[in-house]
Amino acid sequence: MTVETRTRARPAAVILTPAAEQRITDLMAQAPQDAIGVRLSTPRRGCSGLAYSVDYVSEETKFDEKIETPGGAFYIDGASVLYLVGSTMDWVEDDFTAGFVFNNPNAKGSCGCGESFTV
Numbered sequence: 001m002t003v004e005t006r007t008r009a010r011p012a013a014v015i016l017t018p019a020a021e022q023r024i025t026d027l028m029a030q031a032p033q034d035a036i037g038v039r040l041s042t043p044r045r046g047c048s049g050l051a052y053s054v055d056y057v058s059e060e061t062k063f064d065e066k067i068e069t070p071g072g073a074f075y076i077d078g079a080s081v082l083y084l085v086g087s088t089m090d091w092v093e094d095d096f097t098a099g100f101v102f103n104n105p106n107a108k109g110s111c112g113c114g115e116s117f118t119v
Contacts, residue, residue: 012067013081014040015088016074020100023091025071027056034058037066037073040089042080050083052102082106 016024027038035056042050060066063078076084087104 013065013076013085013087014067016067016069017088017090019091020089021069021071023100024069024074028072031056031072032058036060037075039064039075039077040080040084041077042083052100054100 024038028035031038035058037057038054039057041053041055043053045051057075060075061078065076065078065081067074067076083106084104085106087102087106090101090103092099092101
């Protein structure tokens with residue numbers, strides 16, 4: 001008796017809106033020469049504990065999750081994936097500010113300035 005193993009496609013940990021994908025395209029168009037993509041991580045900082053950080057990345061890291069976008073590779077730091085599963089990342093611009101905005105169902109609270117969150 002042979003047992004067949006099947007691999008199920010899984011949804012990405014973070015959903016990128018079209019505006020976020022376009023911003024990644026724009027970032028990669030002006031990226032340093034050694035950049036292979038951008039990485040989202042959740043370093044410990046701020047008054048609530050964790051913050052969102054998006055930076056250029058020059059090499060893949062073993063446990064990072066990789067999402068291919070039309071404009072380039074988007075990586076999620078392997079240590080941050082559990083804090084981000086089910087999140088949506090958007091790019092929002094208005095007359096006064098521009099930045100990535102996160103709708104994170106895992107966040108239980110955030111600081112008053114909106115720079116950090118707790119899980």
